[in-house]
Amino acid sequence: MKFTLDNIDGKLVGIAELEGRLDARNGKSLKKIFLEWLEMTPLTVFDCSRLDFIDSSGLGAIVGCLRNALEKEGDVRLAGLNAKVAMVFELTQAKRLFSIFDNRDEAAASFAATAGSGTGQ
Amino acid sequence: MKTILVFREEKFAWAHEAFPFVHPLLLPLCNKPYIEYPLDLAILAGSTAVRIVCDGRLDAVESYCEDGSRWGIDLSYAHMHPEDSDEILLGKNRRFCGDERIMIVRGFCFFVYNKRFDYKSEAASLPECKWAACPAGGSITLYGAPVTPRKDGKDAPMSIVPLDGMANYYRASMEALETGADNYVLPGYGVEPGCAIGRNVVMSKSVQIRKPVNIGNNVQLLGDTIIGPSAIIGSNVIIDRQSVVESSIVLDNTYIGEHLEVNGRVASGNMLNDPVSGASIVMEDPHLLSGIRESEILSTLPRKLTHALIALLFIVVLSFPFLLFAMLLRIGGLWKSSRIECHSEKPGKTISLDNIELDVKKPLGAIAAALSMDRYPMLFRVLTGQLSLIGSTARVAEAKHPNTPSSSLAYRPAVFSYAEAEEWPTTGGDAAIVERYHLAHSNAAADVGLVFKAFINNFHKKSSA
Structure with a gap:
């Protein structure tokens, strides 16, 4: 998982690249490392364009990250979901919790367009 | 009038990949297998005999459709080469065709028709022609001279949608659902x-x-x-x-x-x-x-072993009370024993079980019932694998309610039932819900807890009654 910080109109936005599979094996490590990222910024974009597979554990991890971000008045926004990953978000109705964008640039820019805290669309 | 239904394997290869557990010709479309739609069309067009011809295997189709008697037609099957033209097909099947009018229906397609129209007189009166066709390869062609003159000029609707992928399969199913019983012959x-x-x-x-x-x-x-x-x-x-x-x-x-x-x-x-x-x-x-599939050996083995071990524990612990109560209740005439035939876990098979009736109005009978003494002999069936320790209430075998492969998926006869463990009604739809839920979710470890729960619930229920 690669994490970079971008300055979008004066706001620090973290971009996390999720790759391969997100399941029970690496869901916990995402939640753990996300707490470190939160120390840097509460605004995070999960770039899922290279994420091939997600299961309910992985989904739980992402929802857990969102919960942590909201507690810090931040947000987690998703970008570049492929059709298969999007289907899991739709099936489980998790898409209602997140703002989802076509690509990471749009997602990052959306933080500049709104006030610091974000809410799901 | 006779009909030849022609299917080429390459046209339904996608369905093999997408739905590997069912032959593409038996793929459910709305609520019945696909093959029944072209069969219905052939029957509506007045066919008395239909031959299904394919360049691939038809075993599953043959065992489902059999000889066509359920539709009142003669149904037969034949093999073809993928490149066979209509002329070659007619030649290869000339004994089937005889000198009757022949309709050749080609392609893995959905045929949009309306059963309220008169396809029979139209098929009998049209000249040799392509009745309907679609660019993707589906067609309906009539061969042989018209049998009767046309009665009226009203054309019966007919169009063909190729089932060439998931999108068209979905659309065709929705079309059948939305027009429903108005246009098609649907069961239910x-x-x-x-x-x-x-x-x-x-x-x-x-x-x-x-x-x-x-x-x-x-x-x-x-x-x-x-x-x-x-x-x-x-x-x-x-x-x-x-x-x-x-x-x-x-x-x-x-x-x-x-x-x-x-x-x-x-x-x-x-x-x-x-x-x-x-x-x-x-x-x-x-x-x-x-x-949801039938249990496989690897998944059932740990469960059966766990059930057998717990059943052995019950047998040992309850052996003395059983001997005592059985003797006393028999002497007092409060113990009536008979045999009943129940459906086995295996479809179509039955199992003979002891049916013990206790007179629970008497204190001794009530205590024996609370200790599940009436089920004691059934515990030995768990050791032999014929019953589960916990599962469904054993159903009495009746001809009007056969134990089919499909119904057996949600049935596992047992000494105790999941409904008892959850304190739900033990008969009817409510019991079916809880039993089916646990049959889908249960595992060996969860079953252990539920067995003791069922035993304790039974004890409280019978002792307070």
Whole structure:
């Protein structure tokens, strides 16, 4: 998982690249490392364009990250979901919790367009 | 009039990949196998004999359709080469054709027709021609001289949609659902227009049904589920609590987990397909989406061993009370024993069980019943693997309620029932719900706890009665 910080109109936005599979094996490590990222910024974009597979554990991890971000008045926004990953978000109705964008640039820019805290669309 | 239905394997190869557990010609379309639609069309067109010709295997189709007697036609099967033209087919099947008018229906296609029109007189009166065709290769061609003159000039509607992928399969199913029994011959009980429900469908009171819907046989709809509009639910399906199925097809033997929203999808076993994008995912979470299949040795072995060990424990602990109560109750005439034939776990098979009736009005009988003494002999059947320790209440074998392969998926006769463990009613639809839920979710460890729960609940119930 690669994490970079971008300055979008004066706001620090973290971009996390999720790759391969997100399941029970690496869901916990995402939640753990996300707490470190939160120390840097509460605004995070999960770039899922290279994420091939997600299961309910992985989904739980992402929802857990969102919960942590909201507690810090931040947000987690998703970008570049492929059709298969999007289907899991739709099936489980998790898409209602997140703002989802076509690509990471749009997602990052959306933080500049709104006030610091974000809410799901 | 006779009909030859011609299918080429390469045309339905996609269906083999997408739905590997069913022959493409038996793929459910709305609520009946695909092959029945061209058969219905042939019958509507006045055919008395139909031959299904394919360049691939037809064993599964043959065992489903048999000799066609259920449709009142003579049905036969033949093999062909992929490149065989109509002329070659007519030559190869000339004994079948005789000197009758022949209709050749080609392609793995959905035929859009309306059963209310008179296809018989139209097929009999048209000259040799292509009656209908689509660019993707489906066609209906008539050979031989017209049999009768045309009665009226009203053309019966007829068009062909090739089933060349998930998108058209989805559209064709929805077309059959939405036009429903008005245009096609569909099975199921029509409660009201737009709503057909099969046999043994159990639904909670809080389930919402939004028309049009088509629900197959042996379906379990748990609390607060919303089905429809435009939902096709196959047979042997469980939709778990608070899930929504809308504009979707849920094929046979599929479990849909709790709190899910299936919208515009085709779900089959643990596979979820998007007919628009063509994307499909194989679910690895059994609690999201999973296939319901007959138990396999590897998965049942730990369960059977656990059940046998716990049954042995019960046998040892209850042996002395059993001997004592059996003797005393027999002497007092409070113990009546007989044999009953019940359905076995295996489809079509029965098992002979001891049926012990205790007079619970007498204190001794009530104590024996509270200690489940009436079930003691059944514990030995758990050791031999004929019964489970916990599962479904054993059903008495009756000819009018046969134990078919499909109904046996949700049936595991046992000494104690899941309904007893959960303090639910032990008969009827409520029992069926809880038993089916646990049969889908249970494992050996969970069963141990539920067995003791059922025993204790039974003790409290019988001792307080």
